[in-house]
Amino acid sequence: MKLEINGKSHEVDASENTPLLWVLRDHLGLTGTKFGCGVAQCGACTVHVDGVPRRACVTPAGSVEGRSVVTIEGLSGPKAEAVRKAWEAIDVPQCGYCQSGQIMSAVALLQEVARPDDTQIDQAMAGNLCRCATYVRIRRAIHSAAGEEG
Amino acid sequence: MAPDDSFLKVDRRAFVGGSAALALQLVLRRGGRAIAAEKSLAEVEGGDATPSLWIAIGADGVVRLTCHRSEMGQQVWTAMAQLLAEELEADWSKIEIVQAIGHPRYGDQNTDGSRSVRKNFHRLRIAGAAMRTMLEAAAAKRWRTKPSKCRGEQHFVVHTSGKRIAYGDLIEDAMKLPMPKPSALALKPRERWRYIGKPVPSLTVPKITHGEGTFGQDVRIPGMRYAVIARPPQVFGSPSTVDDAATFRVPGVEKTVRLPNASPPALFAPLGGVAVVARDTWSAIQGRRALRIDWEAGPNGDYDSAKFEAAMMAAVREKGEVRRKRGDVYATLTSSAKRVDAEYYVPHLAHAPMEPPAATARWDGDRVELWGCGQTPQRARQTVAKICGVPEDNVTINITWLGGAFGRKSKPDFFAEAALIAREVGAPVKVVWTREDDLQHGYYHTVSAQRLEGGFDDEGKCVALVHRTAFPPIPSTFDPTQRSPSWGELRLGASDNPFVVPNLQLESHAVDAKIRIGWLRSVANIYHAFAVQSFAAELAHAVGRDPKDYLLELIGPPRTFDPNEEGAEYDNYGSSLSEYPLDTGRLANVTKIAAKMAKWGRDLPQGHGLGIAAHRSFVTYVATAVEVAVDEDGQLTIVGVWSAMDAGTVVNPRHAAAQMEGGTLFGLSNALYGEITAKGGAVQQANFPAWRVMRMNEAPRSMEVHIVESNAPPGGVGEPATPPAAPALANAIFAATGTRYRRLPIFGADRRDRIERIERKGA
Numbered sequence: 001m002k003l004e005i006n007g008k009s010h011e012v013d014a015s016e017n018t019p020l021l022w023v024l025r026d027h028l029g030l031t032g033t034k035f036g037c038g039v040a041q042c043g044a045c046t047v048h049v050d051g052v053p054r055r056a057c058v059t060p061a062g063s064v065e066g067r068s069v070v071t072i073e074g075l076s077g078p079k080a081e082a083v084r085k086a087w088e089a090i091d092v093p094q095c096g097y098c099q100s101g102q103i104m105s106a107v108a109l110l111q112e113v114a115r116p117d118d119t120q121i122d123q124a125m126a127g128n129l130c131r132c133a134t135y136v137r138i139r140r141a142i143h144s145a146a147g148e149e150g
Numbered sequence: 151m152a153p154d155d156s157f158l159k160v161d162r163r164a165f166v167g168g169s170a171a172l173a174l175q176l177v178l179r180r181g182g183r184a185i186a187a188e189k190s191l192a193e194v195e196g197g198d199a200t201p202s203l204w205i206a207i208g209a210d211g212v213v214r215l216t217c218h219r220s221e222m223g224q225q226v227w228t229a230m231a232q233l234l235a236e237e238l239e240a241d242w243s244k245i246e247i248v249q250a251i252g253h254p255r256y257g258d259q260n261t262d263g264s265r266s267v268r269k270n271f272h273r274l275r276i277a278g279a280a281m282r283t284m285l286e287a288a289a290a291k292r293w294r295t296k297p298s299k300c301r302g303e304q305h306f307v308v309h310t311s312g313k314r315i316a317y318g319d320l321i322e323d324a325m326k327l328p329m330p331k332p333s334a335l336a337l338k339p340r341e342r343w344r345y346i347g348k349p350v351p352s353l354t355v356p357k358i359t360h361g362e363g364t365f366g367q368d369v370r371i372p373g374m375r376y377a378v379i380a381r382p383p384q385v386f387g388s389p390s391t392v393d394d395a396a397t398f399r400v401p402g403v404e405k406t407v408r409l410p411n412a413s414p415p416a417l418f419a420p421l422g423g424v425a426v427v428a429r430d431t432w433s434a435i436q437g438r439r440a441l442r443i444d445w446e447a448g449p450n451g452d453y454d455s456a457k458f459e460a461a462m463m464a465a466v467r468e469k470g471e472v473r474r475k476r477g478d479v480y481a482t483l484t485s486s487a488k489r490v491d492a493e494y495y496v497p498h499l500a501h502a503p504m505e506p507p508a509a510t511a512r513w514d515g516d517r518v519e520l521w522g523c524g525q526t527p528q529r530a531r532q533t534v535a536k537i538c539g540v541p542e543d544n545v546t547i548n549i550t551w552l553g554g555a556f557g558r559k560s561k562p563d564f565f566a567e568a569a570l571i572a573r574e575v576g577a578p579v580k581v582v583w584t585r586e587d588d589l590q591h592g593y594y595h596t597v598s599a600q601r602l603e604g605g606f607d608d609e610g611k612c613v614a615l616v617h618r619t620a621f622p623p624i625p626s627t628f629d630p631t632q633r634s635p636s637w638g639e640l641r642l643g644a645s646d647n648p649f650v651v652p653n654l655q656l657e658s659h660a661v662d663a664k665i666r667i668g669w670l671r672s673v674a675n676i677y678h679a680f681a682v683q684s685f686a687a688e689l690a691h692a693v694g695r696d697p698k699d700y701l702l703e704l705i706g707p708p709r710t711f712d713p714n715e716e717g718a719e720y721d722n723y724g725s726s727l728s729e730y731p732l733d734t735g736r737l738a739n740v741t742k743i744a745a746k747m748a749k750w751g752r753d754l755p756q757g758h759g760l761g762i763a764a765h766r767s768f769v770t771y772v773a774t775a776v777e778v779a780v781d782e783d784g785q786l787t788i789v790g791v792w793s794a795m796d797a798g799t800v801v802n803p804r805h806a807a808a809q810m811e812g813g814t815l816f817g818l819s820n821a822l823y824g825e826i827t828a829k830g831g832a833v834q835q836a837n838f839p840a841w842r843v844m845r846m847n848e849a850p851r852s853m854e855v856h857i858v859e860s861n862a863p864p865g866g867v868g869e870p871a872t873p874p875a876a877p878a879l880a881n882a883i884f885a886a887t888g889t890r891y892r893r894l895p896i897f898g899a900d901r902r903d904r905i906e907r908i909e910r911k912g913a
Contacts, residue, residue: 026430031368032361037585041838072361084359095223096358097504097553122847133815135849
C-alpha cells in the first residue's frame with residue numbers, strides 16, 4: 001500500500017483495512033495523531049484527507065490511497081500558523097493529548113468559514129472531546145485566529 | 151516552614167554535555183529523614199541521562215531542572231521552572247526541563263493532592279538563590295571585589311560599575327566555592343518577582359501545537375511489540391477456558407500471554423486475563439476480539455448498581471458511627487420549630503483521561519526499564535519490582551507526559567502488566583489500554599449516599615445539622631476488611647464542615663467495595679460538597695431566604711476552627727493548621743466575590759436561575775456561581791459561570807485560571823452526565839458516548855475566573871474548582887425550575903436532556 005502523508009510518499013506493509021490511525025502511529029511513527037476511543041467519538045485522531053477533517057481511527061488506510069493526508073506534524077499554511085499562534089498566546093492546551101485533533105478541526109473550520117460565530121464553532125468542534133475541558137479557551141483562540149487571518 | 155540547612159548539596163562531579171556544570175542537589179526530606187544517598191547520584195544507574203542533576207547550569211549557560219513531578223496539564227514544568235528562575239535570576243529562554251525517573255532520591259514524587267507547588271515553593275527558591283549567590287561570589291573573586299557589589303541579573307552577574315559576565319563563564323569558578331547556608335540566603339521581596347505571580351507562558355504548549363512531545367501511548371523503542379489484554383469483566387474474576395486459535399489466524403498476532411489471576415487486596419496489581427501480542431496495536435486489538443474465553447465471575451459477580459444504591463440509601467436513613475460532634479444535634483432537632491431533610495446520591499465516576507493508560511517495558515537480564523504515563527513513578531517502581539520478583543533497584547521508571555490523569559495514572563497496574571508481558575515475550579512490549587479497557591477496568595470514584603437533616607429555631611436560623619455519609623472507602627482497595635469511611639476521605643468536605651451551626655454531627659456508615667475504588671480529581675469532596683452545598687440552599691428555601699445570604703450566615707463570622715476539637719481526626723491535606731488554618735473569612739470572601747461577579751440579585755429572564763456554592767479543599771477556597779436557562783421544552787443551557795478562588799500565593803495566574811476553568815467544567819460534566827454502573831459485577835459503559843463527557847456545544851458560553859490577591863502561602867490549584875461546580879449547578883436549576891436534583895447525574899447517556907419543571911420561579 002502506498003500512502004501520501006504530509007506530502008511524502010510512504011510504502012506501508014499493512015492490510016488495507018487497518019485504520020489509518022494505526023498506520024500513522026505504529027508503522028510510520030507519526031504519533032502526533034492520537035488514539036482516544038477508536039470509534040470516532042472523541043476526535044483525538046483527526047487528520048485532513050484532501051483538506052477535509054477525518055477520524056483516522058475509523059478510516060481504512062486503503063481508502064486514502066492516492067489521496068493527500070495531512071497530520072498535525074505536516075499541518076502548515078496561514079490558517080495553521082494563525083491557529084497555532086492563537087493557541088500559544090493564551091495557552092489553550094492543558095495536558096495537550098486531544099489538542100492535535102482540536103487544531104486539525106479548528107484549521108478545517110477556518111478554511112471553510114473565515115469568521116465563525118460561537119454556534120459555528122460549537123458545531124464544528126463538538127466532535128472533539130477534551131477531558132481537561134479547555135473548551136472556553138478553544139473558542140476564544142478560534143475567534144482570535146479568525147481575526148488574525150481575517 | 152523553612153527546612154533546615156542540610157538540604158542543599160553541590161555535586162562537584164557533575165557534567166552536562168561533556169563540560170563541567172554547577173549542579174545543585176536538593177536533598178528532599180520526608181518525616182525529617184534525608185532520602186538521598188550520600189554518594190554522588192551520578193553513580194546510580196538508570197535511564198535518566200543526568201540523574202544527579204536536580205538543577206545544573208552548564209558552561210553553555212543552559213539551566214537544566216529535573217522535574218520530579220509528572221506533567222499532566224497542570225503545567226508543573228512551568229511552575230517549577232518559574233520558582234527556580236525567580237531566585238536564580240535566570241533568562242527564561244535558557245531553562246530546560248528533564249523529567250525525573252522514579253526514584254526515592256527525589257523525595258515525594260506522587261503527583262496528586264494538588265501539592266507540587268505547595269511542597270516546593272520554598273525549596274526551589276532557596277536552590278535558585280543558592281546558585282545565584284555562588285555565581286555572584288565567583289564573579290566577585292574574579293573581579294577582586296566584594297560579593298555585595300555583584301548581583302545576578304538575567305543570566306549575568308553585574309557589578310555596580312556596570313561590567314558584566316555571563317553565568318556560563320563563571321561555572322568552573324563557582325563549582326569550587328562553598329555552598330551558602332540556606333538560612334543566610336535572602337529571598338526576593340514579592341514586589342521584585344519577575345516570574346512568580348506572572349502569566350508566564352507554558353513550556354509544553356509550543357510543542358503540543360506541533361504534535362511533538364511524547365505521551366505514554368506514543369513511546370516507541372526498537373523491536374517493540376504491542377499488546378492489549380482481555381481482562382476479567384469482574385474484579386477478581388478469572389478465565390476458566392481460553393481458546394486462542396482464531397486469534398492466531400489474525401495477521402500480525404505473534405503470541406498470547408496468560409497473566410496471573412488477581413486476588414484481594416487489589417492494590418496496584420494487574421487484573422489478570424489474557425494478553426494478545428502483535429506487531430501493531432490494531433492487530434492486537436483484532437486478535438483480542440477473536441479470543442474465546444469463558445470467565446469465572448469470582449466474588450464480585452453479584453455487584454448490581456441499582457440494588458447497591460437502594461441498600462446505601464436505606465443505610466443513611468439510620469443513625470451511623472459518630473465522626474464529629476458539636477452540641478446535641480438530636481435533642482435540638484426534636485425541639486426545633488421546623489425540620490428539613492434531604493438524601494443525595496452520587497454514582498461511580500471514571501477518570502477517562504483522553505489518553506488511556508499505556509506503558510512500555512524492556513528487559514535486560516533481570517533488569518527492566520519502563521516508560522509510561524505515571525503519576526506515581528516510585529509506586530510504579532515498587533509495584534513492578536514486587537510483581538516481577540526483582541529488587542527495586544533493578545527497575546527503572548521513565549515518565550512521559552500524561553495525556554490527562556485525574557488520579558487514574560497514580561495506580562500503576564499498567565506498568566506491571568507491561569513488565570510481565572515483556573518478560574514472557576522476550577522483547578520490548580507496549581501495553582495499550584483501549585477506551586473500553588479504561589472505562590471497564592478502572593479504579594473508580596466511589597459511589598455514595600448521604601442524608602442531611604437540619605433544624606431551625608423560630609427565626610429561621612439553622613440550629614442543628616446532622617450529616618450522614620456512606621460509601622465504599624478507598625482503603626478497601628488495599629485491605630478488603632476496610633469498610634468504614636476513612637478519616638482521609640471524611641476530611642474531604644465532611645469532617646471539615648465550616649458551618650457555624652451550634653449543634654452539628656457527622657455520622658458514617660460502612661459499605662463493602664465490589665470494585666476497585668480509587669481517588670479521582672478532588673476525591674470525596676465531589677459528593678460531600680454536592681450534598682452539603684445543595685442542602686445549604688435547601689435550608690434557605692425552607693425558610694424563604696436568599697440562598698447566597700443564607701450560605702454566608704451558615705459560614706458565619708470570620709474565624710478559624712479545628713475539627714480535631716470536635717472528635718474528628720483531621721490532617722488538613724498534610725499541611726499544618728497554623729500555616730493553613732480553616733478560615734471561614736476566606737470562604738465567605740470568595741462567596742461574596744463570586745456572587746458579585748454573577749451580579750447576584752439582578753432581575754433574571756424568564757426560565758433563568760442562579761445558583762452558588764462555596765467549598766474549601768486542598769487548603770484553597772473556591773466559590774462558583776452558575777446561571778442556567780431552562781426553556782419551555784425543559785432544555786438546559788448553562789448561560790454563565792463565575793468563580794472566585796483564594797489559593798494564597800499563586801505562581802502562575804494564567805495556568806491557575808486554566809485549572810479553575812477546566813476543574814469547574816470537569817465538575818459540571820460529571821454532574822450532568824457522569825455515571826458508571828455495574829451489573830453482574832461488570833461495568834456497563836464501554837466507550838464514549840455511553841460514558842458521556844461534556845462537549846464544546848455543551849460548555850458554557852461565558853466563564854469568568856477571579857483569583858484573589860493574597861500573600862498567604864500557596865494552596866492547591868488543580869482540584870479545588872471541581873467540588874463547588876455540581877452543587878452550584880443543581881442550585882441554579884432549582885432556582886430556575888423548582889426541580890431539585892439530589893441524585894447525579896442530572897442527565898443520562900440517552901441524551902434526552904430534559905429538565906422537569908415543577909414550578910416556574912421566574913425572576
